[in-house]
Amino acid sequence: MFSVDTYQRRRATLRHQVKNGVLLFLGNIDNPINFEHNTYPFRQDSTFLYYFGIQQAGLAALIDLDEQRTIVFGDELTMDQIVWMGRQETLREKCAGAGVGEVLPFGLLTTYLSEAVNKGRVIHYLPPYQAYNKILLHELLKQPITSLTGSVSFIEAVVAQRSIKEEQELEEIEKAVEVSVEMHLLALRLARPGMREREITNAIQHFAADRGCPLSYPPIVTVHGEILHNAYQQNHLREGQLLLNDSGAETALGYAADLTRTFPVSKRFTSRQREIYDIVHMAFQRANSLLRPGIPFKEVHLHACESLVEGLISIGLMKGDPKEAVSHHAHTLFFQCGLGHMMGLDVHDMEDLGEQYVGYTSDEPKDTATFGLKSLRLGRNLQTGFVLTVEPGIYFIPELIDMWQSEHKLQEFINYDKLRDYRDFGGVRIEDNFVITDDGSRRLGPELIHTADDIEHYKAQHA
Amino acid sequence: MFSVDTYQRRRATLRHQVKNGVLLFLGNIDNPINFEHNTYPFRQDSTFLYYFGIQQAGLAALIDLDEQRTIVFGDELTMDQIVWMGRQETLREKCAGAGVGEVLPFGLLTTYLSEAVNKGRVIHYLPPYQAYNKILLHELLKQPITSLTGSVSFIEAVVAQRSIKEEQELEEIEKAVEVSVEMHLLALRLARPGMREREITNAIQHFAADRGCPLSYPPIVTVHGEILHNAYQQNHLREGQLLLNDSGAETALGYAADLTRTFPVSKRFTSRQREIYDIVHMAFQRANSLLRPGIPFKEVHLHACESLVEGLISIGLMKGDPKEAVSHHAHTLFFQCGLGHMMGLDVHDMEDLGEQYVGYTSDEPKDTATFGLKSLRLGRNLQTGFVLTVEPGIYFIPELIDMWQSEHKLQEFINYDKLRDYRDFGGVRIEDNFVITDDGSRRLGPELIHTADDIEHYKAQHA
Numbered sequence: 005m006f007s008v009d010t011y012q013r014r015r016a017t018l019r020h021q022v023k024n025g026v027l028l029f030l031g032n033i034d035n036p037i038n039f040e041h042n043t044y045p046f047r048q049d050s051t052f053l054y055y056f057g058i059q060q061a062g063l064a065a066l067i068d069l070d071e072q073r074t075i076v077f078g079d080e081l082t083m084d085q086i087v088w089m090g091r092q093e094t095l096r097e098k099c100a101g102a103g104v105g106e107v108l109p110f111g112l113l114t115t116y117l118s119e120a121v122n123k124g125r126v127i128h129y130l131p132p133y134q135a136y137n138k139i140l141l142h143e144l145l146k147q148p149i150t151s152l153t154g155s156v157s158f159i160e161a162v163v164a165q166r167s168i169k170e171e172q173e174l175e176e177i178e179k180a181v182e183v184s185v186e187m188h189l190l191a192l193r194l195a196r197p198g199m200r201e202r203e204i205t206n207a208i209q210h211f212a213a214d215r216g217c218p219l220s221y222p223p224i225v226t227v228h229g230e231i232l233h234n235a236y237q238q239n240h241l242r243e244g245q246l247l248l249n250d251s252g253a254e255t256a257l258g259y260a261a262d263l264t265r266t267f268p269v270s271k272r273f274t275s276r277q278r279e280i281y282d283i284v285h286m287a288f289q290r291a292n293s294l295l296r297p298g299i300p301f302k303e304v305h306l307h308a309c310e311s312l313v314e315g316l317i318s319i320g321l322m323k324g325d326p327k328e329a330v331s332h333h334a335h336t337l338f339f340q341c342g343l344g345h346m347m348g349l350d351v352h353d354m355e356d357l358g359e360q361y362v363g364y365t366s367d368e369p370k371d372t373a374t375f376g377l378k379s380l381r382l383g384r385n386l387q388t389g390f391v392l393t394v395e396p397g398i399y400f401i402p403e404l405i406d407m408w409q410s411e412h413k414l415q416e417f418i419n420y421d422k423l424r425d426y427r428d429f430g431g432v433r434i435e436d437n438f439v440i441t442d443d444g445s446r447r448l449g450p451e452l453i454h455t456a457d458d459i460e461h462y463k464a465q466h467a
Numbered sequence: 468m469f470s471v472d473t474y475q476r477r478r479a480t481l482r483h484q485v486k487n488g489v490l491l492f493l494g495n496i497d498n499p500i501n502f503e504h505n506t507y508p509f510r511q512d513s514t515f516l517y518y519f520g521i522q523q524a525g526l527a528a529l530i531d532l533d534e535q536r537t538i539v540f541g542d543e544l545t546m547d548q549i550v551w552m553g554r555q556e557t558l559r560e561k562c563a564g565a566g567v568g569e570v571l572p573f574g575l576l577t578t579y580l581s582e583a584v585n586k587g588r589v590i591h592y593l594p595p596y597q598a599y600n601k602i603l604l605h606e607l608l609k610q611p612i613t614s615l616t617g618s619v620s621f622i623e624a625v626v627a628q629r630s631i632k633e634e635q636e637l638e639e640i641e642k643a644v645e646v647s648v649e650m651h652l653l654a655l656r657l658a659r660p661g662m663r664e665r666e667i668t669n670a671i672q673h674f675a676a677d678r679g680c681p682l683s684y685p686p687i688v689t690v691h692g693e694i695l696h697n698a699y700q701q702n703h704l705r706e707g708q709l710l711l712n713d714s715g716a717e718t719a720l721g722y723a724a725d726l727t728r729t730f731p732v733s734k735r736f737t738s739r740q741r742e743i744y745d746i747v748h749m750a751f752q753r754a755n756s757l758l759r760p761g762i763p764f765k766e767v768h769l770h771a772c773e774s775l776v777e778g779l780i781s782i783g784l785m786k787g788d789p790k791e792a793v794s795h796h797a798h799t800l801f802f803q804c805g806l807g808h809m810m811g812l813d814v815h816d817m818e819d820l821g822e823q824y825v826g827y828t829s830d831e832p833k834d835t836a837t838f839g840l841k842s843l844r845l846g847r848n849l850q851t852g853f854v855l856t857v858e859p860g861i862y863f864i865p866e867l868i869d870m871w872q873s874e875h876k877l878q879e880f881i882n883y884d885k886l887r888d889y890r891d892f893g894g895v896r897i898e899d900n901f902v903i904t905d906d907g908s909r910r911l912g913p914e915l916i917h918t919a920d921d922i923e924h925y926k927a928q929h930a
Contacts, residue, residue, distance in 0.1 A: 036597060050502075207673070209676070222508070231552065
């Protein structure tokens with residue numbers, strides 16, 4: 005946990021933002037795998053972590069703005085549970101560490117909220133993403149499950165606060181990046197023809213776990229880099245292929261990192277692979293150079309797209325004017341997704357609270373219709389203290405190429421003939437994590453090698 | 468998956484048992500970690516696996532006994548999803564592998580069930596353990612969430628069928644045991660003073676993952692073997708301590724193993740550790756020798772308890788007549804839990820369906836009041852084809868000893884004075900998996916060393 009005044013200060017800021025009513029925070033429980041008591045590793049809800057820091061299943065908390073009380077609801081271990089699970093720090097002790105003196109049995113939450121509702125007071129809550137918290141809210145608030153969309157003023161206050169990272173949060177994220185950099189170097193050293201993708205995943209997971217870090221999301225480790233969310237990782241690595249590794253660690257306090265590198269299974273890139281890699285790398289650098297307070301991230305995204313198009317024109321896969329190509333979204337045949345997203349206690353930070361609040365504003369809402377832009381999670385003006393990923397890529401997706409070609413789509417910008425040779429190329433992505441600073445941005449954590457030369461050099465050294 | 472006729476045959480057997488109404492099977496979805504799309508590794512519901520074998524999130528199935536239809540409800544990937552997740556075997560293809568020709572979009576499940584309900588037909592369902600399936604059932608059946616306890620005739624038919632393992636299921640369980648035995652040998656080789664418990668867990672998890680096996684439950688790897696469900700694994704192993712390793716793998720088809728060994732961190736047991744170990748080992752062998760069709764497992768449990776008491780008397784920790792001590796539950800100061808449980812597609816097989824159906828019968832219900840027996844998951848008469856664990860142990864729990872001693876509890880059987888020296892001893896458990904055969908039982912999978920001599924010998928060889 006951070007220091008006790010961290011949590012007190014964060015809650016004080018929040019209280020000033022929302023002003024009245026009751027702010028309700030629901031923690032997570034242990035999620036069942038295949039029966040109630042066989043459970044996945046526990047992960048506390050990130051907003052609960054942010055304001056209370058207590059990593060224990062089965063808690064709720066509230067800040068009563070009208071009556072100026074802050075209460076954690078949860079149950080101490082019974083003697084039976086101590087026999088089974090061992091003596092542990094009590095809940096009361098944990099709450100003291102978060103600066104909360106009032107601890108009540110979980111069962112009293114219903115009573116407290118019913119009384120508040122009866123007095124005509126507003127219960128503010130956040131959009132539930134765990135089904136058990138939907139049921140709990142349904143029971144607490146007597147509302148249909150489908151109508152539990154959250155309280156906008158509460159959501160906006162939390163997003164405003166969590167978006168600007170404190171110095172100690174940046175340090176945590178840098179710790180996460182540090183472990184992740186080591187994971188990526190390990191993958192670079194391990195990868196060789198004949199291995200299965202899954203073996204790389206298992207090794208980096210083991211490495212992170214030994215450092216006390218779970219992974220911040222299910223890693224994508226694949227020779228099919230063009231499959232953006234590839235869960236199947238049974239392929240054998242083959243000579244001449246590229247391996248894409250998108251993986252990151254999470255610190256004990258819950259802060260995420262999210263890095264991607266793409267590198268040859270064998271020692272060297274082929275000349276074609278290096279061409280595509282360098283194009284992605286150029287776009288990556290272009291994007292990074294633009295990061296600064298005030299610029300809309302959507303603009304950074306479009307600049308990166310233009311850089312990709314310039315590169316693709318230079319090798320004959322695209323044609324025409326780069327700006328015009330981007331304005332027609334012709335780049336989305338190769339770069340179907342967004343340039344990046346906010347990152348913090350969640351790898352897609354605050355995704356549970358709603359992209360319309362986190363990545364966009366009501367003045368500049370998301371384009372939810374256009375292929376490409378509809379997958380851009382972050383579009384708003386950047387501010388000092390935002391932490392985000394930059395992750396351009398080029399992906400040759402056979403199904404998409406076939407579809408576009410059959411429609412002769414944007415053929416003024418795409419050389420479909422030449423593209424035939426790249427059908428089985430796969431995909432390349434490069435991704436790092438940045439914090440926006442007053443005068444630009446800073447890469448978080450130690451630098452992980454990212455030029456084609458450096459990668460080949462590292463592979464040669466560790467062959 | 469098993470062969471198509473496996474699933475057809477299993478469903479045919481079930482149809483004959485329940486006879487009319489609609490049998491509803493809800494599959495699992497991807498459980499969220501900290502936001503909806505950041506998810507834990509998928510695990511299909513075990514009963515769904517048993518009758519349909521399809522490992523895909525977001526499915527339901529039904530067997531309409533009145534109209535003689537078997538339908539899987541689920542959605543094929545959209546083009547957008549193929550772009551993101553890659554082309555995969557279609558749902559229709561997977562269903563063909565389970566012998567199901569009728570596949571409908573998931574959204575039609577509500578329609579189908581409403582029509583069935585309107586016709587006055589019974590919808591049979593199993594007790595939901597996933598909150599999202601509670602919500603789904605609540606919406607489908609228009610019943611309050613708290614009243615969704617399941618259909619007894621359906622539960623009983625499933626339990627009767629899943630309790631008797633087929634030959635091919637035994638082969639799967641033996642594969643799980645085989646990987647688990649290797650995990651345990653790895654732990655024996657790795658453990659040394661200075662390591663943390665968690666590092667052993669990480670290494671065996673990595674080992675299993677490389678063989679395509681998740682773990683069948685969160686491993687308990689601890690120098691505090693007396694803590695029965697120990698999640699905290701940050702202790703450093705020290706010279707002279709015992710390490711308890713309770714862990715098992717699950718095969719790709721979902722079958723579990725569940726093994727425990729307790730061994731010295733350093734090369735040799737102390738003489739006191741060996742005494743306790745040998746007592747547990749005697750009880751383990753006594754229990755195994757009694758396994759046969761027709762014997763109530765509760766009786767096997769009580770024989771094992773008696774064996775433990777005999778041993779504890781021999782070293783002066785208990786006194787009096789062993790049988791009498793057991794009848795007064797005096798052994799529960801040292802052995803607080805049950806001797807074993809059913810095992811199969813779940814490590815506690817079918818625990819979601821209800822212990823009263825799986826481990827007990829209405830004629831011989833569970834003793835839910837008595838400390839010790841209330842934790843015995845299996846009490847009923849054994850039958851050929853049952854698969855179960857045998858896992859006696861001795862646990863010195865300081866909190867429990869203090870409580871009993873302060874009450875002078877059962878002091879005619881307990882030497883509290885002598886016990887003082889064992890306060891910090893920890894705990895010992897030995898656990899293997901057995902199938903009940905016509906003439907007794909058979910240990911499943913390759914034998915894992917279990918005598919104190921063998922363990923010391925193995926440690927010496929791999930030092």
